[in-house]
Amino acid sequence: MTQAQATRHPRGASEPLLSVRDLRVTFQRQGDAAFKAVDGVSFDVRPGQTVGLVGESGCGKSVTSLAIMGLLPERGNTVEGKAVFDGEDLLTLSPSAMRDRRGAEIAMIFQDPLSSLNPVITIGRQVTEVMERHQGLSRKQATPKARDLLERVGIPDPKARLVNYPHQLSGGMRQRALIAMALACNPRLLIADEPTTALDVTIQAQILALLKELVVDTGTALVMITHDLGVVAGLCDEVNVLYGGKVVERGGRHGLFKRPRHPYTVGLLNSIPRLDAPLGEKLDPVPGSVADNLPWASACAFAPRCSQVVDACTSHTPEWEGDHVVGHRCFNPMGGTP
Amino acid sequence: MIRFVVRRLLQMCVVVLVLSMLVFAWLRSLPGGPVSAILGERQTPERRAALEAALGLDQPLPVQYLKFLERALQGNFGVSTKVLPGEDALQVFLDRLPATIELSFVAMVLAIALGIPLGYLAARRRGSVIDNGAVIFSLVGIAVPVFFTAFLLKYFFAVEWNLLPVSGRQSTGLDATRITGMFVLDGILTREWDAAWDAIKHLILPAVALATIPFAVIFRITRAAVLDVLDEDYVRTAEAKGLTTRVIRARHVLRNAMLPVVTTIGLQIGGLLAGAVLTETVFSFRGVGDALATAFRDKDYPVLQVLILAAAVIYVLVNLLVDIAYAVIDPRIRTR
Numbered sequence: 001m002t003q004a005q006a007t008r009h010p011r012g013a014s015e016p017l018l019s020v021r022d023l024r025v026t027f028q029r030q031g032d033a034a035f036k037a038v039d040g041v042s043f044d045v046r047p048g049q050t051v052g053l054v055g056e057s058g059c060g061k062s063v064t065s066l067a068i069m070g071l072l073p074e075r076g077n078t079v080e081g082k083a084v085f086d087g088e089d090l091l092t093l094s095p096s097a098m099r100d101r102r103g104a105e106i107a108m109i110f111q112d113p114l115s116s117l118n119p120v121i122t123i124g125r126q127v128t129e130v131m132e133r134h135q136g137l138s139r140k141q142a143t144p145k146a147r148d149l150l151e152r153v154g155i156p157d158p159k160a161r162l163v164n165y166p167h168q169l170s171g172g173m174r175q176r177a178l179i180a181m182a183l184a185c186n187p188r189l190l191i192a193d194e195p196t197t198a199l200d201v202t203i204q205a206q207i208l209a210l211l212k213e214l215v216v217d218t219g220t221a222l223v224m225i226t227h228d229l230g231v232v233a234g235l236c237d238e239v240n241v242l243y244g245g246k247v248v249e250r251g252g253r254h255g256l257f258k259r260p261r262h263p264y265t266v267g268l269l270n271s272i273p274r275l276d277a278p279l280g281e282k283l284d285p286v287p288g289s290v291a292d293n294l295p296w297a298s299a300c301a302f303a304p305r306c307s308q309v310v311d312a313c314t315s316h317t318p319e320w321e322g323d324h325v326v327g328h329r330c331f332n333p334m335g336g337t338p
Numbered sequence: 339m340i341r342f343v344v345r346r347l348l349q350m351c352v353v354v355l356v357l358s359m360l361v362f363a364w365l366r367s368l369p370g371g372p373v374s375a376i377l378g379e380r381q382t383p384e385r386r387a388a389l390e391a392a393l394g395l396d397q398p399l400p401v402q403y404l405k406f407l408e409r410a411l412q413g414n415f416g417v418s419t420k421v422l423p424g425e426d427a428l429q430v431f432l433d434r435l436p437a438t439i440e441l442s443f444v445a446m447v448l449a450i451a452l453g454i455p456l457g458y459l460a461a462r463r464r465g466s467v468i469d470n471g472a473v474i475f476s477l478v479g480i481a482v483p484v485f486f487t488a489f490l491l492k493y494f495f496a497v498e499w500n501l502l503p504v505s506g507r508q509s510t511g512l513d514a515t516r517i518t519g520m521f522v523l524d525g526i527l528t529r530e531w532d533a534a535w536d537a538i539k540h541l542i543l544p545a546v547a548l549a550t551i552p553f554a555v556i557f558r559i560t561r562a563a564v565l566d567v568l569d570e571d572y573v574r575t576a577e578a579k580g581l582t583t584r585v586i587r588a589r590h591v592l593r594n595a596m597l598p599v600v601t602t603i604g605l606q607i608g609g610l611l612a613g614a615v616l617t618e619t620v621f622s623f624r625g626v627g628d629a630l631a632t633a634f635r636d637k638d639y640p641v642l643q644v645l646i647l648a649a650a651v652i653y654v655l656v657n658l659l660v661d662i663a664y665a666v667i668d669p670r671i672r673t674r
Contacts, residue, residue: 071577103580110578115571118590120668129589130579165669181579 016044016084017221018068018189023081025060025067025245030076037063039245039296040081044324045189050215050222052236054229054268058290060245061225065191067091069108070098085189104134107182111194113174117166123150123177124162130184149180154210172203176210183214190215191223196231208234229268233257238325241265244293244301247320249328261333263308300331308332339665339672346661350654357650358410362403365639371395375637376419406643416640421632427640430629431648436519437507438625441618442610444545449552450603457560457599458592464565472557479554484613488547488620495543503540505622512536544621548613552606559602563595570594596667604660608653 025038038060045051053061066072068083068090083090085106090098102108110116118126127149128142137145143162150158153176166174175195182190192211196204212235215222224236232239232253239256241249241264249262260266267286288305295301296317303313312318312331320329373389390396394405409415415427422430460469496504508514508521514533517524522541525534567573568591576590614627622628626645633641665672 069578071574099580099582101580102578108578110571110575112571116575118572118576118594119670120593121589129581129585133579133581133585167670178575181575 015046017047017049017086018045018223019082019084020044020064020068021082021084023064023067023083024079025063025072026078026080028076028078036245036296038067041240041242041245041247042324043240043247043250045221045223047188047221048215048219049238050224050236052232052239053223053225053242054227054232054239055242056227056268056286056290059242061242062193064242065108065193065223065225069102069106069191070095071102071108100134103130103182103187104185105187106189106191107185107187109175109178109182109190109192109195112198113171113178114166114198116178117174119166121165122162123164123166123169127162127177127181127184130181134185146180146184149184150177153177153180153183153214154206155180171199172206175199175203175207179207179210179214183218183220186218187220189221189223191225193225194227195224196228197226204231211235229257229272241268244290244296246296246301246329248302248330250322250324251326255326259335261328261335262330263306263332263334264302266334267305267307300329308334342665343658343662346658350651350658353654354647354651358407358647359403361643361646361650362406363399365642366399366402368637370637372419372637372639375639410643410647415644418638418641420636420638421629421641427638427644430641431626431644433519434624434626434629435648437521437623438611438614438618438627440520440522441541441544441548441623441625442607442614444541445548445610445613446552446603446607448545448549449556449606452549453553453556454560454599457557458564458587458595460557460561461564461568469561473561476554476557479550480558482550483616484547484551485616485620487550488544488617491543491547492620502543507540507623508533508537509540540623544617544623547620548610548617551613552603552610555606556599556602560595560599563598564591567591567595593667597664600660600663600667604656604663607656611649611652 021042023038023041024036027035027037041060041064043051043053053064055061063072067079068085070090070093072079079091081091085101090101090106093101117123124143124146125139127146128137128139131137131142131145132139135142147158147162150161155161155173155176161169161173161177166177169177175198179195195211196207199207208231211222211224214220222235224231226232236253238252239250240247241256241262243264249256249260249265251261256265257269260269264286267284270284271286273283286305292304293301294303294314298317299315300306300313300318303309306313308330310332316331318329318331321327321333372393373386373395377385377389387396394402397405413428418425418427418430422433456472460472463469492504495502503509512533514521514530514537515524515528517527521537522534525531525537572594573586573590576586581590611627611630614625615631616627617623618625618627619631626648629641630645632638633645
């Protein structure tokens with residue numbers, strides 16, 4: 001219990017639990033040019049902290065999480081850099097050592113709860129198998145624990161649900177079941193990859209509330225991957241905004257929302273629909289798409305879509321201004337250069 | 339589940355009834371006809387008319403059909419004219435059935451026991467030598483006609499290298515006791531090991547020939563299904579749980595991949611009779627397929643009717659079994 005209490009007040013804790021340094025993931029398919037999905041991403045997650053990775057589709061946020069988990073397909077991918085978890089670089093661990101940690105110390109929640117659950121295995125079995133694997137329990141011993149887990153994530157009548165199959169549960173229940181599986185072995189780090197994207201809005205709010213509650217209760221650190229800044233505002237202590245495989249801005253939740261520096265962050269904030277906006281007011285999306293990106297090697301990838309573009313943006317790579325807590329990557333940030 | 343099975347059995351009765359009409363009409367529309375078959379082509383019109391009247395062939399087709407149906411429901415399908423002259427047609431089928439069951443069973447076991455593991459292995463090692471080799475081998479299996487495979491096997495293994503018997507189901511002069519009509523099983527049941535071993539040796543080549551196409555199809559479907567399942571999100575979830583490779587393969591991949599494979603196996607069992615006609619003919623293996631070929635050649639209408647209807651019934655029954663197997667594997671179908 002002392003460890004949980006220690007991690008319950010994590011703000012002062014200094015040693016990062018997970019420290020990602022200069023992570024690079026390159027996809028190389030036969031005959032195609034290499035594609036840098038993740039291009040030098042660094043960030044820290046301290047015990048008990050909730051860190052957001054935010055960006056639109058294709059910015060590399062999911063690939064970052066899969067690389068940390070060692071879940072990228074072996075073929076055609078090169079992963080470089082470091083992901084130090086508890087003193088060990090996860091990227092250099094043997095597959096079997098990584099297997100021992102996955103599900104036990106680092107767990108993951110996926111985006112689409114229906115396709116992420118095995119359709120022909122009962123919910124109960126899918127929860128117990130994690131405990132059988134990592135805690136050496138028999139199926140019989142693990143079953144009551146699975147029931148408790150389902151109850152804890154707010155699934156009504158958990159005993160009956162144990163023998164149900166995924167298709168017999170609603171979308172929200174399925175996501176809760178996935179969360180139960182992730183929590184089964186009390187992981188120290190939880191990675192949630194767009195856990196609410198496939199759900200309708202009321203259920204989204206419930207799931208987020210549940211995650212928030214669980215993070216506080218268990219002291220688990222959480223990496224929240226999302227495209228939705230609304231999710232970030234409600235949940236994250238620290239936010240990393242990704243664009244084109246690089247972190248373009250980082251900051252505490254309050255700072256980032258109050259005084260965003262990178263034009264892309266501003267664009268993301270502006271594209272959130274507001275209930276109190278006058279009826280008929282147009283949304284303000286970020287123009288263009290990731291297909292317009294310039295190569296980072298000789299420019300700012302975001303330049304073609306940027307409202308603040310200056311000459312340097314198309315001829316030089318913007319360097320990181322800041323540290324591992326706050327910073328941005330922009331020649332002409334909002335609010336002027338400090 | 340029981341309601342499901344009963345409903346499917348009732349549906350099956352309708353299917354068989356409709357099939358019996360089609361088979362009846364089709365056989366009547368074949369050139370020649372029973373009279374020529376029995377009397378030969380050179381007969382006086384008077385004698386032909388007399389036989390037609392005696393057989394009831396002068397009556398309208400629907401009346402003939404109803405009479406046929408009435409007798410058939412009592413198990414009377416008429417008397418064989420050529421395959422085993424004088425013998426009850428249904429009895430001809432029942433006598434030949436054990437041989438074909440034995441042959442088909444061994445062929446299917448071979449096809450499944452090789453097809454599924456190889457298909458799985460090929461999918462896991464996609465693009466490897468094993469994968470490419472097995473894919474080419476299966477392509478050959480599908481492309482080469484069964485009778486040609488059968489002849490090749492017979493030529494090399496039986497004639498050239500003299501390793502296995504050329505034809506038949508058991509060596510003549512072997513005094514074996516018959517119980518089920520499946521010679522290998524009989525040998526085992528009666529502990530006549532020499533008879534069983536002899537029957538096995540006779541079974542190998544026909545079974546391998548008959549197994550080639552089902553093997554190739556099962557292999558390809560398994561390979562494709564496993565490749566599909568490996569890409570599924572739930573396999574990634576299983577990986578994220580840190581489960582061992584063995585558990586992921588057996589519990590998460592194989593079971594889901596088996597769904598299309600089970601359907602394929604069912605269809606292949608249904609299609610075995612077509613292969614059995616060719617294989618049994620090449621190896622003079624006295625089963626249903628051999629009887630069907632003989633009955634066609636010699637226009638033995640009663641036997642043809644029995645055999646075709648029986649094939650249809652078996653096909654429908656196998657389909658029912660496939661549906662049941664499906665429901666066992668996939669809970670989404672069970673609760674529907």
